[in-house]
Amino acid sequence: MSATFTSPLAEALAEPLLERFLRYVRVDTRARRDTGVTPSSPGQRVLGVMLAEELRGLGADDVELDANGYVTAKLPTSSATTGATTVIGLIAHLDTSPDAPGAGVEPIVHRAYDGGVIELPTGATRLDPATMPELATKAGHDVITASGDTLLGADDKAGIAAIMAAVAHLRAHPELPRPGLAIAFTPDEEIGHGASLLDIERFGASCAYTIDGSEIGELQDETFSAVEVLMTITGVDVHPGFAKDKLVNALRLASRVIAALPADALAPEVTSGREGFIHPYAMEGSAARAQLRLIVRDFDDALLDAHVALLEAVAHGIVDDEPRATLDIQVREQYRNMRLYLAESPRVVEAAAQAMRAEGIEPRREPIRGGTDGSQLSGRGLPTPNIFDGGHEYHSVREWASLQEMAAAAATLVHLCEIWSTQ
Ligand SMILES: [Zn+2]
Numbered sequence: 001m002s003a004t005f006t007s008p009l010a011e012a013l014a015e016p017l018l019e020r021f022l023r024y025v026r027v028d029t030r031a032r033r034d035t036g037v038t039p040s041s042p043g044q045r046v047l048g049v050m051l052a053e054e055l056r057g058l059g060a061d062d063v064e065l066d067a068n069g070y071v072t073a074k075l076p077t078s079s080a081t082t083g084a085t086t087v088i089g090l091i092a093h094l095d096t097s098p099d100a101p102g103a104g105v106e107p108i109v110h111r112a113y114d115g116g117v118i119e120l121p122t123g124a125t126r127l128d129p130a131t132m133p134e135l136a137t138k139a140g141h142d143v144i145t146a147s148g149d150t151l152l153g154a155d156d157k158a159g160i161a162a163i164m165a166a167v168a169h170l171r172a173h174p175e176l177p178r179p180g181l182a183i184a185f186t187p188d189e190e191i192g193h194g195a196s197l198l199d200i201e202r203f204g205a206s207c208a209y210t211i212d213g214s215e216i217g218e219l220q221d222e223t224f225s226a227v228e229v230l231m232t233i234t235g236v237d238v239h240p241g242f243a244k245d246k247l248v249n250a251l252r253l254a255s256r257v258i259a260a261l262p263a264d265a266l267a268p269e270v271t272s273g274r275e276g277f278i279h280p281y282a283m284e285g286s287a288a289r290a291q292l293r294l295i296v297r298d299f300d301d302a303l304l305d306a307h308v309a310l311l312e313a314v315a316h317g318i319v320d321d322e323p324r325a326t327l328d329i330q331v332r333e334q335y336r337n338m339r340l341y342l343a344e345s346p347r348v349v350e351a352a353a354q355a356m357r358a359e360g361i362e363p364r365r366e367p368i369r370g371g372t373d374g375s376q377l378s379g380r381g382l383p384t385p386n387i388f389d390g391g392h393e394y395h396s397v398r399e400w401a402s403l404q405e406m407a408a409a410a411a412t413l414v415h416l417c418e419i420w421s422t423q
Contacts, residue, residue, distance in 0.1 A: 030102030089208025120148030154391025
């Protein structure tokens with residue numbers, strides 16, 4: 001066995017997994033904001049059709065691609081399973097981030113990476129281990145990148161490939177005991193819709209795992225609690241030549257709201273660890289009407305509410321001073337910290353930790369400064385922690401993945417099945 005692999009099982013899974021991964025990343029599944037339809041981009045359905053076909057080819061039952069682009073399938077227990085009644089879910093998302101180009105991905109496999117700077121052929125994109133501490137530890141790995149002008153899409157096609165590789169292995173080895181498996185590939189996770197239309201009852205699992213983390217060993221049972229705020233300020237627009245004492249400029253008011261928010265605290269650029277933030281990420285409009293979009297995040301629900309209250313107070317303090325202007329604030333809940341829900345079924349996270357140890361990996365339990373499909377699913381009654389998938393530098397043209405870590409994720413899933421087969 002090559003020393004870079006975590007086990008002979010991971011090494012055996014690696015090449016078939018890579019073949020799948022390279023196919024999946026070539027499909028442009030970049031999510032689009034504000035289309036009002038699911039999936040938000042046609043490529044997600046193209047990948048869905050491909051995966052449904054492959055799942056049928058692997059002998060999965062009840063394979064379905066529904067009207068919203070969700071791919072679901074079941075894999076029954078094997079003949080070697082005695083008495084297991086649990087069904088566990090394996091979930092990954094089809095879409096890629098809208099924040100980087102996603103069309104025409106041309107993956108490059110850098111076999112036995114030498115540990116130096118990787119220069120990509122286009123876009124003057126370089127991956128420098130001096131500024132990428134995780135890459136610096138991957139000398140000897142087979143590193144996969146895009147070509148420099150697109151993201152790679154390991155987020156989350158590494159998760160999809162790991163699930164498919166594990167399912168193919170389990171099908172080929174009926175002598176391995178396994179629980180019933182429910183598989184879901186979901187659209188539009190990156191724009192906050194992932195799994196919202198997954199019918200949990202029909203899915204039929206008593207717990208699930210998203211394969212959507214990054215560095216090997218990541219096991220995440222805690223995410224942000226998250227809301228989105230849409231603020232609309234209406235002013236009074238008048239021809240600027242005749243505007244004296246009449247014009248009320250909505251854009252100026254919106255700019256003052258942003259300027260009045262804390263800048264040396266409670267902003268993503270100055271916070272880390274368990275600190276929350278208020279983040280204005282889009283402003284558009286005219287003198288007549290301005291719209292401000294913000295996200296608010298914290299690990300603690302009471303603090304999250306306090307940040308929203310602060311934001312509302314700041315905005316009202318500025319806009320209410322101008323009686324001719326109006327202010328409308330819409331607060332939309334996105335997801336809640338999954339910790340509260342997972343604490344009720346500690347066995348779910350414990351089984352994942354045990355599966356990683358069986359693969360020789362020490363689990364790293366760190367809160368995610370973000371959300372996963374599992375944040376929402378856990379809140380809806382399906383406890384769903386998150387497992388690493390070996391991809392890195394997500395949402396950027398520098399995105400890369402380690403084949404050894406992707407294979408370790410697939411091997412971890414095989415162990416996870418063995419552990420649940422006796423529950
Ligand atoms: Zn993801």
